[in-house]
Amino acid sequence: MIWCVEDDASIRDIEVYALQSTGFEAKGFEDGTSFWEALRTGRPELVVLDVMLPGIDGMELLRRMRADAALSDIPVVMATAKGAEYDKIRGLDLGADYYLTKPFGVMELVSCVKAVLRRCGTKTAAQLRCGGLVLDEESRTVTADGESVALTYKEFELLRLFLAHPGTAFSRDQLMADVWGTDYCGETRTVDMHIRTLRQKLGAYGEKIETVRGVGYRMEGKA
Template sequence: MANILIVDDDPDILELIRFYLLREGFKISKACHGIEALEAVGQTKIDLAIIDVMMPKMDGWQLCSRLKADYPEMPILMVTAKGETNHKLKGFNLGADDYLVKPFDPLELAARVKLLLKRYKIHTAMKLQIGKVLLDKHRYEAVIDDVPISLPLREFDLLFKLASYPGQIFTRNDLIEQVWGADFFGDDRTVDVHIKRIRDRFAELNGSFAIETKRGLGYKLVVHE
């Protein structure tokens, strides 16, 4: 799954973008200024950067220029409150691939991110293989030996999330936020119920993968070779 870096010194904008992109299934990295963004890029693989223009320490223009010099294949979406033509031209001349003016529709931003990833041919996984099970997000099906099995939406999304990052521990809160959404007001024990259903559903394939409970931490999926 593509990892999106969001760079903005406004925590509200940062959280708004993060919330909507998490709902689309992206992995998120965050930075509040250009220097922090460069540190993030140096520590993990970033597939696309969303950059605010007006920031302390290193503004968006400088960051865009640095990123395009060091990572020319990384798509960049500039976000700013200034909509004048000369600002857009400056961004494009520095290598920005797209430009969005605040206030913006978060759904439009998510759509532009997907288009940029598609333009750069960056893989956004819609199918995952975990042992004998193929998860197909286009159809929301699990396929075992060419036999499709339909799953309830939440069970599929929960399994797909865990399978996207095998070996990574997710807390209940992580899974609630990324699968049910930050506006979910139910009991976080609903995660336990759905995990049990998934385990029961795939019990006969216990040699293929397992969802392990890490006491006091959360859950992780392990694929058995």
């Protein structure tokens, strides 16, 4: 998943569309604060990060990421209208992997993302487990006691989030923001419907997805 942090909606939409059209999963964030909050529960493969952002600016976000052991290895491509040499040097010194100066073409963006991912080396995706329930991130498959479980994209993403953070309670709004995206305008009962079908498909393991009264849901286990 590629995360694009850009306050200009038209540019953000173009970035996300271009990446999705070339086979990447991508979603956008309109400000630094929502992006930073999303990092609490999700982890992108790469971030396309604008410098001039409302809330937390791009340079500060980059500094925080590189100072956090859990986030420091995420590749970051800086994308900004600032073309001054000083700004480029500052971004690269803070740990940016590449620097794109606006205006840039969509194919330049896509080529840059591919090159940075190759250079940084994508790590082998992990297997997330809860007893005999196994989610393989690389093959995007789920098995329960060795039996294959067919899940939709959203169901898979919900389960991956729960398994990655056992014991952590997520509100419906948090789940919608992480799985459906910050721009999704649907109702929170959409989450309830997906949780219900996910539980049914998981059989006995579905009982491990607990309802937290007044909050939302969590996967049984230690936080």
